[in-house]
Amino acid sequence: MVKKTPKLIQDDIWLQPYSNVILNRIEAALKKEKELAGSSSLYEFASGHLYFGLHKTAGGWVMREWAPHATFIYLTGTFNNWEEQKKYAFEPVGNGVWELHLDENELHHGDLYALSMHWALDYGKRIPAWANYVVQDPETHIFNAQVWRPEKIYTWKNNEFNGITEPPLIYEAHIGMAGEEEQVHTYDEFRKNMLPRIKANGYNTVQLMAIPEHPYYGSFGYHVSSFFAPSSRFGTPDDLKRLIDDAHGMGLAVIMDIVHSHAVKNEVEGLGKYDGTRYQFFHEGGKGEHPAWDSYCFNYGKNEVLHFLLSNIKFWLEEYRFDGFRFDGVTSMLYFDHGLEKAFTSYNDYFNENVDGEATTFLTLANKLMKQVKVHSISIAEDMSGMPGLAVPLEHGGIGFDYRMAMGVPDYWIKLIKEKDDNDWEVGDIFHQLTSKRLDEKVVSYAESHDQALVGDKTIIFRLIDKEMYFSMRKDQPNLIVDRGIALHKMIRLITATTAGGAYLNFMGNEFGHPEWIDFPREGNGWSYKYCRRIWSISENSDLKYHWLYDFDREMIQIMREHKLLTIPSVDLVMGNKPDKVLAYHRGLFLFVFNFNPTQSFTDYGIPLGPGKYQVVLNTDSGRFGGHDHVDEDIPYYTLPSSGLTSQHFLKLYLPARTALVFKKIDFPKVK
Known part of the structure; x- marks a missing residue:
C-alpha cells in the first residue's frame, strides 16, 4: 500500500528525506487514538473527570481514584475528624481503580477532605488527583480538597458565544497581580476591573496564567499540583465561571496556560508518589525528572496518563468554557533532552532518536480533541525549537497547533537593545527577523511577555530607560534618555505587531511601560507584594509620560482589529x-x-x-x-x-x- 504524501511534505521539499519519520508519526497517533477510543470517539474517551473524583448522584455520593499500587484508601475530612473509618474505606474495582459510595447526608458543600493512601510498608495523606477544588489554610498553609456543590449551580448567561474567528490579539494576564494593591487579587476583581479595560483597549483574547492550583505562588502557576482545580487563591470556581461568562458577553475569548509538560514534585498536594510510587504518572529514573525545573515529567506512553491529561483538556473547555490553551513547555515535551542548551540548526535535529514519539502522539491527540470539543478553540505551542509541522493542521500531516509562539522575536529585541548602539541597527535584519517563519504555520508574535518582566530580566522600557524611569517620567522633566526610550518602545511594538504572522500578544502593563519587574512574595524580599502587582494609576495620570504609551497601544490595537490587519x-x-x-x-x-x-x-x-x-x-x-x-x-x-x-x-x-x-x-x- 502506497501512503499518500501529506501536504506538510509536499510544501517543503527539504522534509522529503524525513517523510517516513513523519508518516510514522501520523500513523502512531492514529493507532493510539484507535487503541484509546475503540469504536467510540476521542471526545467520549476524554471523560475521566465525569467518572473519577467526587460526584453527587441521585443515589448519594460516589468517589473514584486510580491508584494501582495502593493497598488501602480511606476518605478523611472534617466530617469524620480526619480519622480512618471503615464506612469511608474505598473498595478496589479493578485496573487500579478504587471506589467509595456514601449516603447523601455524609458530605456537604464546604466540607474539607483528603485521602489516607496506604501502600506497601507506608501510607500518607493525598489530595485526590481529580479534585475540582482545593483550598489552603491561611494559618497552617496546609492544602485540602473541598467539596464544591452549592445548592445553586452556576447558570451561564452568554451561551451563544462560540469563540472568535478573527486573529487573536492576546492580552496575557495573571489574576493575582492584576490589581494595584499589594495583595493577591481575585477573579471577581479581574472581572470587574480588567475585562472592561481589555475590551476598551481593543484586544479580543484574554490569556490567563496560573489557573490550575499550584502550591507555590511564585511559580507563576507552572508547578501545578491539582490539574482539575482552579486556584482558590483568587476565589471560587463560580467566580472563575462568572469571569469567563462576562468576558464572553463582551466578545472576548478566554484561553489559559495549560501545563502538561511537567508537574510539581509535591507528594501531599501534588501527584508525586501519589500511590507510593514515583512511576504512576511519571517516568522512572532520570527520565522522569526535569533537570532545570525541579519537577516530574509525565509518561505519555501510559494510557491512564493520556486519559488523565486529555480529560483535563476537555474539562477546562466544557466545565469552565475556556476557549483554548497555550501549551507550556512544548519544547521540553518534544525532546528527551528537553531542548536544553541546544541550538536547532538543521532538520536532522527534529527527526532523530532524541524526539519523544509518545509526546508527539499526545500533542496530536490533544489538538484533535480540542476541535472536537470546541471547533473554534485556540491552541498555541510554546516551542523554541521550531519543529516543522508543529503548527500545521492535522489533515496536512502536522501536529495540529493553530499557532506557535514566535519566541525568537523577544530574544532578538533584547539582544539588539543590549548589544548594539542605535547607529548599528540594521533595518533589513529587523524586517527579516520579524517576518521569517514557515509559510505553512501561523505564529503569535510579541515583543515581550511575562518572561521578560520577571525579576532577573528586564522589560523593553526598563532596558531602554533604566534608572531614569525613577526620576524623569513626569512631563515637566525633560530627559533625552526617556525620549529615546518612549520613541523606540512605540516603534518596536508597532513593527512587531504589524508584521505578526497570525496573532499578537502583550503582557498586562507592558503596553504602557510598567516600571520595574515582577517579583513574587518570597523569603528573599520579606514576602512582599510591592512588585507583584500592576500600577494602573500611572498609565492614567495625565502628568506622567506612561499614558502616552498606553494611549498609543490602544490606538494601535484598535486599528489592527478594525481593519483585520492580521488576516492579510x-x-x-x-x-x-x-x-x-x-x-x-x-x-x-x-x-x-x-x-x-x-x-x-x-x-x-x-x-x-x-x-x-x-x-x-x-x-x-x-x-x-x-x-x-x-x-x-x-x-x-x-x-x-x-x-x-x-x-x-x-x-x-x-x-x-x-x-x-x-x-x-x-x-x-x-x-x-
Missing part, C-alpha cells in the same frame, strides 16, 4: 535603506514607514510605490503619544511620478528621526 497573510517589503535606517513595507492597503535613524530626519523622502493616494492613520510622532507633531496627519499624501505618468512613483514624506508612520491607501487612480 503577506507582509511585503517596499524598501530597506541601510545607511538611512529607513524601512517601508506593505500589508494589504496599509503602508508602514519606519525611520530608525537616531539623529537624522528626512525631508521629501521618496518611498517607491505604484500610483496612489494615502492617509495617515497612526503616527508615533503625534503629540498624543509624546511625539513632536512634526508630521501633518490631516492632509492626503499622493504618490508622484519621477518623470512621466508611467514612470516609478514615489510617496514623498517628512520622516522625523525615531518615528514611524502608518498610511492607508484610500484611492486607486487609473493611469491613462
Whole structure:
C-alpha cells in the first residue's frame, strides 16, 4: 500500500528525506487514538473527570481514584475528624481503580477532605488527583480538597458565544497581580476591573496564567499540583465561571496556560508518589525528572496518563468554557533532552532518536480533541525549537497547533537593545527577523511577555530607560534618555505587531511601560507584594509620560482589529535603506514607514510605490503619544511620478528621526 504524501511534505521539499519519520508519526497517533477510543470517539474517551473524583448522584455520593499500587484508601475530612473509618474505606474495582459510595447526608458543600493512601510498608495523606477544588489554610498553609456543590449551580448567561474567528490579539494576564494593591487579587476583581479595560483597549483574547492550583505562588502557576482545580487563591470556581461568562458577553475569548509538560514534585498536594510510587504518572529514573525545573515529567506512553491529561483538556473547555490553551513547555515535551542548551540548526535535529514519539502522539491527540470539543478553540505551542509541522493542521500531516509562539522575536529585541548602539541597527535584519517563519504555520508574535518582566530580566522600557524611569517620567522633566526610550518602545511594538504572522500578544502593563519587574512574595524580599502587582494609576495620570504609551497601544490595537490587519497573510517589503535606517513595507492597503535613524530626519523622502493616494492613520510622532507633531496627519499624501505618468512613483514624506508612520491607501487612480 502506497501512503499518500501529506501536504506538510509536499510544501517543503527539504522534509522529503524525513517523510517516513513523519508518516510514522501520523500513523502512531492514529493507532493510539484507535487503541484509546475503540469504536467510540476521542471526545467520549476524554471523560475521566465525569467518572473519577467526587460526584453527587441521585443515589448519594460516589468517589473514584486510580491508584494501582495502593493497598488501602480511606476518605478523611472534617466530617469524620480526619480519622480512618471503615464506612469511608474505598473498595478496589479493578485496573487500579478504587471506589467509595456514601449516603447523601455524609458530605456537604464546604466540607474539607483528603485521602489516607496506604501502600506497601507506608501510607500518607493525598489530595485526590481529580479534585475540582482545593483550598489552603491561611494559618497552617496546609492544602485540602473541598467539596464544591452549592445548592445553586452556576447558570451561564452568554451561551451563544462560540469563540472568535478573527486573529487573536492576546492580552496575557495573571489574576493575582492584576490589581494595584499589594495583595493577591481575585477573579471577581479581574472581572470587574480588567475585562472592561481589555475590551476598551481593543484586544479580543484574554490569556490567563496560573489557573490550575499550584502550591507555590511564585511559580507563576507552572508547578501545578491539582490539574482539575482552579486556584482558590483568587476565589471560587463560580467566580472563575462568572469571569469567563462576562468576558464572553463582551466578545472576548478566554484561553489559559495549560501545563502538561511537567508537574510539581509535591507528594501531599501534588501527584508525586501519589500511590507510593514515583512511576504512576511519571517516568522512572532520570527520565522522569526535569533537570532545570525541579519537577516530574509525565509518561505519555501510559494510557491512564493520556486519559488523565486529555480529560483535563476537555474539562477546562466544557466545565469552565475556556476557549483554548497555550501549551507550556512544548519544547521540553518534544525532546528527551528537553531542548536544553541546544541550538536547532538543521532538520536532522527534529527527526532523530532524541524526539519523544509518545509526546508527539499526545500533542496530536490533544489538538484533535480540542476541535472536537470546541471547533473554534485556540491552541498555541510554546516551542523554541521550531519543529516543522508543529503548527500545521492535522489533515496536512502536522501536529495540529493553530499557532506557535514566535519566541525568537523577544530574544532578538533584547539582544539588539543590549548589544548594539542605535547607529548599528540594521533595518533589513529587523524586517527579516520579524517576518521569517514557515509559510505553512501561523505564529503569535510579541515583543515581550511575562518572561521578560520577571525579576532577573528586564522589560523593553526598563532596558531602554533604566534608572531614569525613577526620576524623569513626569512631563515637566525633560530627559533625552526617556525620549529615546518612549520613541523606540512605540516603534518596536508597532513593527512587531504589524508584521505578526497570525496573532499578537502583550503582557498586562507592558503596553504602557510598567516600571520595574515582577517579583513574587518570597523569603528573599520579606514576602512582599510591592512588585507583584500592576500600577494602573500611572498609565492614567495625565502628568506622567506612561499614558502616552498606553494611549498609543490602544490606538494601535484598535486599528489592527478594525481593519483585520492580521488576516492579510503577506507582509511585503517596499524598501530597506541601510545607511538611512529607513524601512517601508506593505500589508494589504496599509503602508508602514519606519525611520530608525537616531539623529537624522528626512525631508521629501521618496518611498517607491505604484500610483496612489494615502492617509495617515497612526503616527508615533503625534503629540498624543509624546511625539513632536512634526508630521501633518490631516492632509492626503499622493504618490508622484519621477518623470512621466508611467514612470516609478514615489510617496514623498517628512520622516522625523525615531518615528514611524502608518498610511492607508484610500484611492486607486487609473493611469491613462
